[in-house]
Amino acid sequence: MAEKDYYKVLGVPKGASKEDIKAAYKKLAKQHHPDLNKEEGAADKFKEINEAASVLGDEEKRKQYDQYGPDAFKYGGGQSGFGSQDFSGFDFSSFGGGFDFDSIFDTFFGGGGMGGGRRRARSNRGSDLAYELSVSLEDVSDGVKKKIKITKNDECAKCDGKGGSGEDTCTVCHGAGMYRETRRTPFGMFQTTAPCRNCQGSGSIFKHVCDDCQGTGRKRNTKTIEVNIPAGIMEGARLRMNGEGEAGYRGGPSGDLYIIIHVEPHDVFERDDDDLLSDVRISFVQAALGDKVKVPTLKGEASMRIPAGTQPGDVLRLKGEGLKHMHSFGRGDILFTMIVEVPRHLSRKQEKILKELEASLE
Template sequence: MAKKDYYELLGVDRDADQKEIKRAYRKLAKKYHPDMNQEKDTSERFKEISEAYEILSDPDKRARYDQYGHSGINDQDFNFDDFARGGFGGLDDLFNMFGFGGGMGGRRQNGPRRGADLQYRLQISFEEAAFGGKKEIRIPREEECDRCGGSGAEPGTDVKTCPECNGQGQVRSSQQTPFGQFTQTRACPKCGGDGKIVEEACHKCNGSGKVRKQRKLTVNIPAGVDTGTRLRMSGEGQAGEKGGPAGDLYIVIDVQEHKIFDRKGDDLYCEVPISFVQATLGDKIKVPTLEGKVQFDIPEGTQPGTTFRLKNKGIQHLNGYGRGDQYINCLLYTS
């Protein structure tokens, strides 16, 4: 059965910010958590919205999902057992929802925070990998809100110290349980762990300090890249917070196969058919290379399956000098 769209599961738009996604998840989790709802299929529904939340709350996973859909998400990207143990902060949300404060959460970093890194898989042709080139791509990402400058506050309004936690971003609470008194430190519920409260939320970003945009970028592809090569574009990841630097964007190369050449490292391999007469007496033939056809002398007495080398006709060494070689495998054909 096909998986449901993550955005539809949470009931949010595709350009929803993190606050909207978290708010939608909390509302649905309260409704479908098995401890709160005993109806049939509740547990499965809860797992679905939990999976959707983990993917969409992680900038890198969300970017892959936006680009490739469910095919861009690995099985390892979501594990419900990890979620139940709080592997990505799930327990913090559930403790908050069901009245136990911040659960296992602690103080959020109040200072500048670096943005998350992003990953983009770029498919290129065999020739582009061999010779290099430029590619334009569009990346969905969160950028600093240009209206509030990332503060989350509507221009002209104040950002005040949170009176609940006195700017610490965390509060302590005690609760009597059958096992004794339980004391915990949790993110301040009033300011969300920021230590600051905006007087009026920015009208453009709803107080998140970020807006989701499609950014157009030009990727410089160096000659010699291969499938799996990672290219880093510094500062092109998710926006930072509170003046922190943006993360990086990692371009993962995926090279299309060639109809003539096979690549092994920086060497190329191809097959060339020759006749019995050509193999016996020798001949001059045209051999395909990356730059076009070149003349090659087949020596007399060539045996079927003989391999010849064309020096420096392979792929350019990545970030280095020189090229690999091209190997020609002569195959005997009969007319």
Template sequence: MADHYDVLGVSREATPEEIKKAYRRLARELHPDVNPSPEASEKFKDVTHAYDVLSDPQQRQQYDMGGQGGGQNFGGFGDIFETFFGGGFNGNQGPAERAQRGQDALIRVDVELDDIVFGTSRDVTIDTAVTCATCHGSCCQPGTSPVTCTVCGGRGVVQRQVRSLFGNVVTNQACNACQGFGTVIETPCADCSGNGRTRAQRTITIEIPSGIDSGARMQLRGGGEAGPAGGPNGDLFIEFKIAHHEVFSRDGEDLLCTLEVAMTDAILGTTTTIRSLDGDVPVEIKPGTQSADVITIKDRGITKLRSNSRGDLKIAVQVLTPSRLSNKEKELVKQLAESSKPPAPELGHFQQGMFSKLRDRFFKG
């Protein structure tokens, strides 16, 4: 990087006034409005940066001590021009586009657990900006059209001559009469007030994929708000929230539930049918089933996202011990206990199983 003092052509002992005079002299020669050559433009960037650093006492001190003296910023022609000319430097520009892209939109959709087993579709009504049905985005009352601005002649900019240190300089500024569009809407559409869009409710059909989870988002390109003056739509983002289910819980693609089994059925074994999220499922309770045993039904869980395979249905058994028995029932249980001679109760190692999240269900009450 060239030395800032060399760039401005001053000594390291130069006063602030000498630095300022050197910069003004070089700027008169190199400013893009005066000298449009690429070489002059590059030199002007270097001269401007050198002046920015050396004209600031703190940055100059840091630079003299071996620092950079502030970050380089070679894009500030507008600020420099405004400092010396009192106006913005806009360069060559034409009329602005009246049509603009619409804003993106976000909606949240509550989804039942049943819906994500196989996926489903749903109609959703949203309140959004739509292209005006009267003017079709032209912003004009039907039968009329924009007219060329008489002030700027359709260019969207007007020229202003400024007397400055560099002499008389011509600058371009956005036309106030047409706001830089180059055309004027003399008869705005009454329904959209000349904006080209209105607020309305719109119903769309969304596809809810199988296997999605709460917080997942889906992007619908072009599903967002219509842009002003017939501009393209923004995008629509849909965020899903899976509703709580009274019976089934979710562990990835697996469905979890508990099944209460009578003590006699757990001892002797039995078969039953439970209602899953996608129909009836036969369940076999084997003899000697214990509380917290897990019965796995393959491929009866949730269909995986972007796949045809399914998770499993996992049923945690909770054996119910009767709390009220008749005298006859108590006698039968005593006979069973005497005949089987069960071992005395003893402590065992606590099992940290995959259904730890369901433990409260096993022990509640």
């Protein structure tokens, strides 16, 4: 493995403050998170950033690193004070697809060890949730309010989410709220600091534990939530609803709810941004002479003028009948492609008329 300058990886100077390191990490982690960045090598870069942050974000490790350089952290080294494989890379998959880089970084910060004492973890935040919501093109056209039902860990009503009453220091972590754990992840083995299970990372336990939620402060509950879907929303868009994720452990902050929009295919129209595309069938006589025809819209029907001399494949525009623009006033259009139909069978009389027409065209 190549020698790494963790300061360079995060793009901060040697004397950078914790805040600077944290800010640099957040920026880079967002940029290279494999869920957000599909470029090749993003996962490796993300791993490298986490590695650097896990060392520089932890006072003890940073001191060691400043003194001995990256040698102190080599894979399988085993000679350093940290034992082998002490990269403390972060297993982001355990965060339910969440992008809470703050709490990830706090996990690094909290990694100073049990001796640290009074430091408390903030990892009691509830998980983020994702909900896939299907909407029709008609819904997208003007925007819509939808009610969805979500079953999740909600705040326990009996103890107001606190989990109990009468606080005492946790006897397992002695108030630190954290313990170390080795995990296998797609990127290899990592040691992570995780919240203490006895106290859910809070560092304290209750004298009187709430019997309704067994001290977690959370209860399974089905909740109806109204989602405001703006007009013109695109397939795959994510709407974030602050605090509508799972409740935190023992009064911790709630996670967020992400609504992922799926726009159902439509029988008549295809979508092109805020325009709609469809076909109109007309006879070759209508094409030649021009006509007024009924065409479908999202609201029903409209009449459209076919100009004389319309050619097969011509596109006629019905203005303002498309989808409402999301970021500006007005609407898109409907674009109709002309399909000109030629009769398969003709009567004698029709044939005669067409032959006369042909002769007149020569």
